[in-house]
Amino acid sequence: MIKKTLPGLLLLSVALSCTNKAQKMEPYKWPNATPPVAEVKPHIRTIHGDTVVDNYYWMIDYFKKGKDSTEVVDYLSAENKYLDTMMSGTKQLQADLFKELKGRIKEKDESVPVFKNGYFYYTRSEEGKQYYKYCRKKGSLEAKEEILLDVDQLAEGLPYYSATGFAISPDNKMLAFGVDKVSRRQYVIHVKNLETGEVFKDAIPNTQGDATWAADNKTIFYTAKNPETLLSEKIKKHLLNTDAKLDETVYEEKDKSNYIGVGKSKSGKYIFIYSQATLSNEMRILDADKPNEAFKVFQPRIKEVLYDVIPLDDKFLILTNWEAKNFRLMECPLDKPGRENWKEVIPHRKDVLLEGVDEFKTHIVVTERKNGLTALEVRPLKGTAYHIAFEEPTYMAQVGANPDYQSNKLRYIYSSLTTPTSTFDYNTDTKTQQLMKQQEVVGGYDKTDYVSERLYAKAKDGTKVPISLVYKKGLNKDGNAPLLLYAYGSYGASMDATFNSSRLSLLDRGFVYAIAHIRGGQEMGRQWYEDGKLMKKKNTFTDFIDCGQYLIDQKFTSKGHLYAQGGSAGGLLMGAVINMAPDMWHGIIAQVPFVDVINTMLDESIPLTTNEFDEWGNPKQKAAYDYMKSYSPYENIEKKAYPNMLVTTGLHDSQVQYFEPAKWVAKLRATKTDKNVLLLKTDMDFGHGGASGRFDYLKDIALNYSFLFALEGINK
Structure with missing residues (x-):
């Protein structure tokens, strides 16, 4: 199951975006391949007088070292082979994208030194x-x-x-x-x-x-x-x-x-x-x-x-x-x-969330959040407090590595959807700052070529939900642009607007990229989190849907060009919104998705389950069980049309076990009525965060982008 993942790593491989004058081609011709069919082995779950038949429960056996372990691996391998076949026409595009993504990264690089002892x-x-x-x-x-x-x-x-x-x-x-x-x-x-x-x-x-x-x-x-x-x-x-x-x-x-x-x-x-x-x-x-x-x-x-x-x-x-x-x-x-x-x-x-305090010998630095944006306040132990100012409409600012207690300098990190990650040293005595390093985008990057905005969508209960978005300058807001909407929405994790050089590959091909700051995060204060957890969890899902509809209404995109992506708890979000509003999305990327909520939360042998009762509830209590069952993606699959989907997982994932997305895909295949693409990729060597090297993860991003481009008819 999920867990405090981290959202920094998720955002890196999840955050994608867009551009304007996209190169179009004929829609990608998906091969006429037959998808794997998972064997049906009914498993009965009865609790609180409610009996549920789970045909794919056996997929837990690799994790449990059960009798069907080999069959599980065979099924996952068959799904990988099916994905390779279906995406075979994009292999050159994937290779080109990997080269493009890798080409923006400065290979010989060095972090800004920090002083300690x-x-x-x-x-x-x-x-x-x-x-x-x-x-x-x-x-x-x-x-x-x-x-x-x-x-x-x-x-x-x-x-x-x-x-x-x-x-x-x-x-x-x-x-x-x-x-x-x-x-x-x-x-x-x-x-x-x-x-x-x-x-x-x-x-x-x-x-x-x-x-x-x-x-x-x-x-x-x-x-x-x-x-x-x-x-x-x-x-x-x-x-x-x-x-x-x-x-x-x-x-x-x-x-x-x-x-x-x-x-x-x-x-x-x-x-x-x-x-x-x-x-x-x-x-x-x-x-x-x-x-x-x-x-x-x-x-x-x-x-x-x-x-x-x-x-x-x-x-x-x-x-x-x-x-x-x-x-x-x-x-x-x-x-x-x-x-x-x-x-x-x-x-x-x-109206202000007090997020953190960093101590120094002569002062403290307080991290606050107001109206969804971070502020850094310097408070001398003797003297008057003051704020460090940030001027962009949406951004990320955070205290960096400051291991030296004696120092009069504050190391902080700043980034936005258009500003590469920048490291500053701020002198608290002179109130001056120095840019120590800004992320270099190899090949050149001009932030003035892109536009970022902060908008507010009205949720169905009247709540205003912030949206941060970025696109290539000159975007024609006529509803024809593809748009990728990302969110997380759990654990009080705030998804700030940060730069990602990989995202340029989307922006430069006409995509708009948007972050929905939905309830379940903590962008708008502690209440924002509490209104998106436990028995209010559905606010997270309806907020996301309402953000998608708002972006359609504002002509940033349309249903035929709207895509969504989320990972881990954000993968739960993806599973919920395709059940609740399946016709809104042309495509979905669900990464390591936590989609089998009840079965996982009932099994305390699964890593981290017991840590999460205060986030999701304990289904051994009937009220929690009933509410979870009303939104859990695996439980709510119906005979209806679903969007095109790419689902990813890792065989060794300790946060969301592989069998959750595997079961989910198998049940979707057996139930859905559409002919849209449904793909499952399992990394047989990795876990929750994907590959460990500096460049290997780019292959996953290239696959994700190629999936989106295939759906949009973009060939290069």
């Missing part, structure tokens, strides 16, 4: 290489480079390789990092001696990939996973050069609806354990220089109260929604963390 850290990539090198320089950017980790070398010969969670010991001598070679987000933590180059033998398996160093340079805290459900269950303590099997559990989570993790404050003074469900959380705290002492609860869990702790030199700041739906900022003494000692610093505001 005497060193500048950065990553760099080399021409033709899929991965990167993690590097540092001591004291000055003119110093000799140290390559801490050569991921290109480590990933050599492997179909998938992910390195994450880089953590340098306080004495700068060791590097801890997590490795996943299967794409199931089960990381093995390794430790490398940066003085000798030796990678220690005491690898720590089945972790979240995180590693938090104590001040003694030999103790590591990390998050251990359940090997079956993949739930983050325990925080453990590891001593270097000892057997990981002997690691002590310092915290065990008993509530299966909670995510847990461990991390360190920016100042390095404190280590925190957090345990969080959707609606409430609890944090534990430990002095980093006392790793053998017990963690202490900062504030015991309170029903429907979330809080985060930001340590300063002389007090704790607490970001919380306690009696404050859109959150407020509190403070308390270092020795009196309980809620009874909290005093208000920034009050609750009905």
